[in-house]
Amino acid sequence: MIDQQLMGTVNVELAKKVVDYLNEIFETDPEFIGVMFSFRVRTNNSLAAHPSVQVIAHDGEYSCRLIGLFNGLCGVYGDDHQTGPIGMIVDDGELQGFAVVDPSSLVRTEKR
Numbered sequence: 001m002i003d004q005q006l007m008g009t010v011n012v013e014l015a016k017k018v019v020d021y022l023n024e025i026f027e028t029d030p031e032f033i034g035v036m037f038s039f040r041v042r043t044n045n046s047l048a049a050h051p052s053v054q055v056i057a058h059d060g061e062y063s064c065r066l067i068g069l070f071n072g073l074c075g076v077y078g079d080d081h082q083t084g085p086i087g088m089i090v091d092d093g094e095l096q097g098f099a100v101v102d103p104s105s106l107v108r109t110e111k112r
Contacts, residue, residue: 009052010075015085015100018070022086022098034095037088040065052076054084077103 026033040063048055048062053072055064071084083103089096 010077010085010103012074012085012100015074018074019086019098019100022070026095026097030095037066037095052084054082077101 022033043055043062043064045062047053047064048057050072052075053064054068054076055062067086067088068084071086074085077083077085083101085101085103087099087101089099
């Protein structure tokens with residue numbers, strides 16, 4: 001059972017559909033999807049302040065990956081806005097697929 005306090009504004013059913021879709025694309029062309037999800041693009045302060053898109057700060061600039069946009073579509077866990085319901089499965093630096101994140105397994109870090 002998912003802890004309702006951790007759920008925040010997450011649409012778990014939508015996240016499951018997105019994960020199924022992404023895994024279908026991954027199975028069809030893993031190189032394509034791996035490259036698409038590896039790019040980090042600089043963003044402005046307005047997007048960094050968005051309530052659900054996952055954006056990181058580094059050296060005074062903000063950036064986002066495609067996974068941050070998909071997570072923004074589905075929502076965030078908790079009120080720190082750092083983690084969405086879609087996770088990338090990576091083994092030895094290689095993308096292996098996607099999964100819905102179990103909020104009970106999250107490790108909290110400092111707010112951005």
